[in-house]
Each structure stands twice: as structure tokens, then as C-alpha cells.
Amino acid sequence: MNKQLLILSNDLLSEYLEKAPKGLNHAFEALKDAEISTDSFSFYTSVSSVYSSKIEGEAMELDSYVKHKKFGIEFSPDFTRKIDDLYDAYTFAKVNELNKETIAQAHSLLSKNILTKNRQGTYRTQNMYVSTPDGRIEYVAASPFELEAEMEKFYTDLTLLLKTEMSIEEAFFYASMIHLVFVKIHPWNDGNGRSARLIEKWFLAEKLGDKAWFIQSEKMYYDHHRTYYSNIRLLGLEYSMLDYKNALAFLLMLPSSIQIGRN
Template sequence: MNKQLLILSNDLLSDYLGKVPEGLKYAFEALKDAEISTDTFSFYISVSSVYSSKIEGEAIDLDSYVKHKKFGIEFSPDYTRKIDDLYDAYTFAKVNELNKENIAQAHSLLSKNILNNSRQGTYRAQNMYVSTPDGRIEYVAASSFTF
């Protein structure tokens, strides 16, 4: 049985498609990575990884990470490990179909140095939040879901 990942309703799809400017698809497909990128290094995936990690409280700067990723400059593993995992997950997601198995695989990659092995690639059942030092809830994650 073929199951599709259903996150959004398609009720508004025809209205959306009627408003998309002609040529947008071709312009999107023509996007290229930054000149600094190589076959084994993507500048934009590095930027995404660093700033996503900053949202989660990691203290790393883009310049250091680019030097680490592009030129192999070594930093303390604690400084780059989680961002490397996120980079690997973004790279995986970029070239793989969006489906239940690949979402689990991407989660395994990005949580390699965050969660125990038994929790990697699994879907959470509880609500998650981030609180301030005084106990106030600052951020609430999207609700969990099942396929």
C-alpha cells in the first residue's frame, strides 16, 4: 500500500496555481549555489545549518563553520558536531523524496549527537517547549503528528 505524506490540504491549490507568476518555476530551477561552493561543500547549506543551530542555542559563527567545512580547519568537536549533523540532514533532504522513511532518516542524521540512538529517527508523542531561566515558556514546538 502506497501512503502519501499529507500535511496540507489541497483545497487552495488551484487558486495558488492561478496566482503563480509565469516563469517562476524556471527561475526557481535556475537557482545556483554560491560561487564559493564546490562539489563537496554548499555555502547555502552551511548558512542554513549555522543559523538553524543558532535558533536552537548553539554558539557558532558562520565564518568559523565555513572554514571548518570548506577548508577542513579543525575546531573542538563540540563546536561543530551538531551543525555537521544538521548539514548532513539538509544535504540528505535536498536529494531525497519527501516521505515517511526519509523524514525519519533525516531526523536520525540531525539528532545523531543530540538524542540517544533509540530516539533517533522516531516521532515524538509529547509536546515540546523551550523555557526561559525563570520558567516562562518562550517557544512551543509544532504539535506532534502521526502518519
């Protein structure tokens, strides 16, 4: 890449390309939609929404959600509304280009029942300490005083990457790096993990086409959520001291999920 990235490190790209699973393009091309999907219902959007929400502590199981979403079986609204909101955000992403404005709009959709209206799609203005569901501190996010500048770097890099031709392996590398950097900045008051996992897949869809929406990355992250959090934690506790040279274990998680998508 001729132009220097501002915040999305590509220092590990060569090592990543050596260690990324072989046959990634073949596995990706073999992906296809589920037979249960219709024009008004997407099975894999349900998978994404349920498992990304389960990472954040939601209790809904996929089978129950499919019954709710496809067949109209009623559950308590408290049980489904946050997942429905995330489903809407994925649906929005499928028909909109990935950029600063649409990411804010997607966050407004997915945080509809998480945050007050004035905080949806809006950067936080206070310090943020991020913890795991069991109460351990993962890291201290970017301070509110540097947050906007860091996000401008992020969006500058994102714009550049979207315009850059790349191999499928490079697309997976940068999608994961986008996910990781976004989570580390942690720009929203809540909904950062859900946003990052959506943006990761959104980027892949922009670079590789609609088959990317069939990748079950959120399920893989949930199934291995301890490793997911551990690999994020490898970079360090304080935002100002993050070491992206320790990111390889996290970056290699995404391509492993494409095998799930073939089953």
C-alpha cells in the same frame, strides 16, 4: 487534485496563488551554486545547516563554519558537531528519495548529538509542549496517543503529492504546508524544526530539481525568526484546535526567500 488530502490542507491554495510573488519560476531558474562550492563542500548546504541550527539556538556564524568545513580550521567539537550532523542530513537528502523511511534516517543523522541512539528517528511517547528560545509556549503538540495516526496521514498525503504534477507555485505552497504540519505534529523528542525545514526543501528538490538546494530559506527564517514563530503561532495553541485557515502568512514566507538566493 482529485484525491482528498487527509491532513495537508489545500483550502488556501487559490488565495495563495493570487498573492504569491510573480516571476517565481524565472527567479528559481536563475539560482546557481556558489563559486566556493566543490565536489566535497557545498556552500549552500552550509548556509542551510548553520541558519537552521541558529534558529534552535546554536551560536556558530556562517563565516566560521565555512572555514571549518571547507578549509579544515578546527573549532571546539561542541561548537560544530550539531551543525555537522545537520550538514550530513542535507547531504543524505540530496541523494535519496523523500519518504517515511528516509525522513527517519535523516532525523537519525541530524539528532546524532542531540538525542540518545534509541530516540533517533523514533516517535516520541510523551506529551510535548513547544516553546520559543525565550521561553514562551508556542503550542501543545499532538498527543502521543494520536501521533502515529497523524503521521500516517502525513505520509499518505506526502506520497500523493510527490506523484502529483504541479506548478512551481503549487510546489512552494505544499512544501510550506508540509513544513507547517510536520512542526505542528512534532513527532520527535527533539530536532523537529530542523527536520521540517529540511523536508520542506527536500520536497521542493523532488518536484523542481536540484536548484531547490540553493534556496536560502533557512537564512530567511532565521533573519525573520520572530515573524516565523509568530506565523506558526497564528494557527492556535492546542493541536486539536489548530485552524489552518490562518496559515497564509506562514505559507507566503518561503517564496520570499528565493530573492535572497539570487544575491
